[in-house]
């Protein structure tokens with residue numbers, strides 16, 4: 001750890017600007033957000049349906065290909081209250097686990113998803129510490145959460161995800177990207193939005209190759225561009 005930093009703070013030097021990401025601050029931020037779809041989407045709850053439709057359009061063709069993953073087991077990473085699990089993943093997979101750092105949100109997810117037989121385990125952990133079980137998942141869905149991880153933790157988490165894939169399994173990352181040349185920190189929620197090239201470089205550092213890439217359409221112009229990536233181990 002660097003001098004002057006508390007235990008939960010880490011720095012990245014992937015760009016010209018030095019910034020600090022704190023997992024503790026991100027957790028504090030999410031603990032006081034409304035545990036609703038609107039709260040999960042920063043006041044843009046009205047975009048949830050468009051987001052899910054974009055995800056379906058991206059994923060379903062991959063599930064029909066010759067080398068498609070099976071539809072047994074998925075995990076929703078940075079799952080919040082389980083918006084994606086409820087409205088998307090449990091409609092396509094027999095069983096869906098969730099992992100989320102904020103305990104207030106996992107508690108709400110337990111309530112909202114009670115009785116849904118397709119919901120499996122709900123892990124209350126930060127992705128930086130999460131060790132998914134080896135060769136368990138057909139799909140690992142990671143949406144709007146990599147912005148909270150340092151470069152180093154992001155790469156190491158993706159490497160663990162790679163080991164957690166079943167044969168023919170895929171990882172999907174759906175994330176905001178900036179059109180500016182440098183990563184853009186947001187001190188309010190302790191996050192960083194990266195340029196596409198930076199994110200793609202981190203995928204290749206985790207030895208993952210992009211098998212499909214598509215932009216989310218029909219989002220307001222003033223928001224960050226959102227990219228979807230399907231990734232597989234680089235053999």
Ligand SMILES: C[S@@+](CC[C@H](N)C(=O)[O-])C[C@H]1O[C@@H](n2cnc3c(N)ncnc32)[C@H](O)[C@@H]1O
Nearest residue numbers: 030040078079080083101102126127143144148
């Ligand atoms: C913008 S919300 C998105 C929630 C969900 N993916 C969705 O699209 O509805 C970001 C989520 O990431 C979670 N999060 C932030 N940092 C995290 C970390 N280090 N590990 C796991 N989850 C984290 C937050 O608590 C919050 O639930």
